[in-house]
Amino acid sequence: MTERGAGLPRWSLSPAEFSARSSASAQAPDDWFGPSAPIAPGAPEDVAGRQWDFPAGYNLVTRARGYESISFADLRALADAYDLLRLVIETRKDQVERMTWTLRAKPGRDADAENIARAETFFESPDGVHDWSAWLRMILEDLFVIDAPALWCERDRAGNLLALHPLDGATIKPVLDFWGRTPRPFMQDGQKVYPVAYQQILKGLPAVDYTTRDIIYRPRNLRSHRAYGFSPVEQIVATVNIGLKRQLHQLNYYTEGNIPESLIGVPDSWTPDQIKNFQDYWDLYFDGDLARRRRAKFVPGGVAKTFIQTKEPELKSAFDEWIARVVCFAFSVSPQPFINQMNRSTSETQSQMSNEEGLQPILAWIKRLCDAILIQLGAPNLEFAWRNETVVDPTVQRENLVALVNAGMMTRRRAAQIMGEILPDDPMADVLAITTGQGVAKLQQNRSANDEKKVFTQEVFAGALDKYSDDQPRDDRGRWSNGGNFGETPNAKPGKGKSAPNRSPQSDNSTNRPGAHLENAATHVNPKNDQQNCGFVIDAVAARLRGTDRSAVAQSGREGAWDEIESRFNMKITWGQKIDDAYSQVKQAGDGALAIVGIRYPDGAGAHVVVIGNDRGKVGIVEAQDWGNG
Numbered sequence: 001m002t003e004r005g006a007g008l009p010r011w012s013l014s015p016a017e018f019s020a021r022s023s024a025s026a027q028a029p030d031d032w033f034g035p036s037a038p039i040a041p042g043a044p045e046d047v048a049g050r051q052w053d054f055p056a057g058y059n060l061v062t063r064a065r066g067y068e069s070i071s072f073a074d075l076r077a078l079a080d081a082y083d084l085l086r087l088v089i090e091t092r093k094d095q096v097e098r099m100t101w102t103l104r105a106k107p108g109r110d111a112d113a114e115n116i117a118r119a120e121t122f123f124e125s126p127d128g129v130h131d132w133s134a135w136l137r138m139i140l141e142d143l144f145v146i147d148a149p150a151l152w153c154e155r156d157r158a159g160n161l162l163a164l165h166p167l168d169g170a171t172i173k174p175v176l177d178f179w180g181r182t183p184r185p186f187m188q189d190g191q192k193v194y195p196v197a198y199q200q201i202l203k204g205l206p207a208v209d210y211t212t213r214d215i216i217y218r219p220r221n222l223r224s225h226r227a228y229g230f231s232p233v234e235q236i237v238a239t240v241n242i243g244l245k246r247q248l249h250q251l252n253y254y255t256e257g258n259i260p261e262s263l264i265g266v267p268d269s270w271t272p273d274q275i276k277n278f279q280d281y282w283d284l285y286f287d288g289d290l291a292r293r294r295r296a297k298f299v300p301g302g303v304a305k306t307f308i309q310t311k312e313p314e315l316k317s318a319f320d321e322w323i324a325r326v327v328c329f330a331f332s333v334s335p336q337p338f339i340n341q342m343n344r345s346t347s348e349t350q351s352q353m354s355n356e357e358g359l360q361p362i363l364a365w366i367k368r369l370c371d372a373i374l375i376q377l378g379a380p381n382l383e384f385a386w387r388n389e390t391v392v393d394p395t396v397q398r399e400n401l402v403a404l405v406n407a408g409m410m411t412r413r414r415a416a417q418i419m420g421e422i423l424p425d426d427p428m429a430d431v432l433a434i435t436t437g438q439g440v441a442k443l444q445q446n447r448s449a450n451d452e453k454k455v456f457t458q459e460v461f462a463g464a465l466d467k468y469s470d471d472q473p474r475d476d477r478g479r480w481s482n483g484g485n486f487g488e489t490p491n492a493k494p495g496k497g498k499s500a501p502n503r504s505p506q507s508d509n510s511t512n513r514p515g516a517h518l519e520n521a522a523t524h525v526n527p528k529n530d531q532q533n534c535g536f537v538i539d540a541v542a543a544r545l546r547g548t549d550r551s552a553v554a555q556s557g558r559e560g561a562w563d564e565i566e567s568r569f570n571m572k573i574t575w576g577q578k579i580d581d582a583y584s585q586v587k588q589a590g591d592g593a594l595a596i597v598g599i600r601y602p603d604g605a606g607a608h609v610v611v612i613g614n615d616r617g618k619v620g621i622v623e624a625q626d627w628g629n630g
Contacts (some may be wrong), residue, residue, distance in 0.1 A: 005606075020120045078241070084324060092140070142170075147228070161376045180227075184212070216372065218365075412429045
């Protein structure tokens with residue numbers, strides 16, 4: 001029988017052995033000073049989805065904004081007391097009021113005229129007392145100052161909406177459900193139940209309970225951790241306080257203060273009583289008599305010797321402009337009336353930005369509100385829409401119309417009607433036409449985009465193909481003679497007013513094309529990549545496109561001329577082709593096609609750069625130029 005403890009050491013463990021044996025039963029290395037497991041949640045599962053950590057018993061508070069640092073009364077006091085802020089608010093309200101609106105069917109929906117007329121009648125006086133403008137201004141006041149616009153829905157016994165009465169949003173306290181949101185209607189026993197969603201606080205006590213069916217409560221700038229909206233006035237509370245104190249300081253300059261307008265010295269021998277008596281005499285002398293203050297006065301010599309004019313305080317500075325900019329920025333209103341004069345371009349840019357960044361979002365909010373009201377009216381197929389009444393500068397409008405007419409996108413009579421003018425009975429007034437440097441060209445109906453480029457080609461190069469067509473005279477080397485644009489050859493004979501070679505007109509046979517007999521020996525160059533030698537071609541083609549002469553193009557520079565040519569003809573230009581290939585491609589491409597070809601002759605006799613074009617099926621030379629010898 002084995003003795004108990006056999007095989008175990010009978011002596012004490014060393015520190016190393018003790019450490020090794022004790023570590024075997026310790027925790028894993030990743031748990032050593034690790035993050036540990038999270039504490040098990042103690043809230044019920046239904047708490048999942050709670051919007052924010054609202055204070056316990058939130059609905060028991062009997063004051064609106066009870067948990068907010070700034071009350072509704074504070075916000076309204078700031079908006080009413082600070083002149084600049086009030087002016088900005090009223091300006092934004094005026095901008096909204098001037099906008100006109102209409103009701104129309106939603107896209108893809110039908111609506112009869114009777115239904116639209118009934119809804120329009122309602123919006124003309126939504127509360128039955130005030131018209132649209134006055135009703136809307138009351139809502140915008142609460143929107144801009146406290147961001148708590150509220151409308152009470154007056155209904156008949158059948159539940160139909162009769163009127164929408166504005167309520168003081170400062171008296172409305174939102175009620176939260178278990179998830180920190182506005183309680184929603186639910187179904188119970190087959191009926192729709194509307195829980196209490198708002199309370200109206202009157203005289204410091206909850207007076208009336210409202211549901212979402214009773215009140216339309218629409219803050220514009222809600223946040224996930226607050227029950228109330230965040231108005232523009234609340235966003236600039238600190239700046240408004242500074243501006244208000246600055247305004248009071250300026251007011252005190254005229255009503256308070258202990259710094260006189262000037263200091264006048266008296267003789268040193270005068271006693272305090274004498275100074276007081278003289279001061280009383282001086283004040284009494286001018287008191288109530290404004291005309292006397294402007295007259296000269298004889299005084300003792302000692303008094304007249306010393307006069308010190310005190311320094312006037314600075315009543316307006318750059319700091320005031322900074323405050324104005326902040327206040328205007330909060331409402332996206334242009335600060336132009338309150339700052340130093342700016343140029344016209346800057347003022348127009350700021351005006352446009354204020355319209356896009358400030359007015360349009362407000363108009364969109366009003367549209368969403370009115371669309372919700374239309375649903376309450378039983379007209380979900382209708383929508384509220386603003387009429388676009390953008391005022392256009394007559395000069396800018398005239399320039400835009402001229403551009404449309406010259407581009408062939410509008411007739412002259414239609415442009416005149418827009419400007420309120422009457423044109424005589426001229427057939428061209430009702431014709432779409434484009435204007436180029438060569439004149440006016442009519443546009444055919446149903447013209448495609450490629451046809452437009454063909455017409456442009458025909459107008460720009462009108463008559464050029466006749467001058468350089470393939471039946472025109474050439475010299476004995478196959479070079480074109482243009483009557484003086486480049487050197488004439490000794491063997492050329494006159495023909496059609498130009499020097500002509502002693503040869504028959506060209507046919508479609510490629511062996512008879514100009515310069516075709518030298519193709520195997522000639523060096524073909526790319527004018528686009530050889531602008532130093534081919535500048536005249538750039539000048540010639542660009543001049544025809546721009547309706548000017550070559551010298552004007554050369555003087556203004558050739559920068560971008562090739563891109564201009566390519567963009568005008570939409571890749572129909574072929575660069576660096578042989579004449580044989582260029583003729584075939586231009587003829588096959590059809591009306592409006594162009595090709596630019598460069599040929600350098602090996603015998604040193606010179607070189608040519610030509611532009612081949614197709615004008616209504618007729619292929620010929622649009623432009624040609626001799627490089628000279630070498």
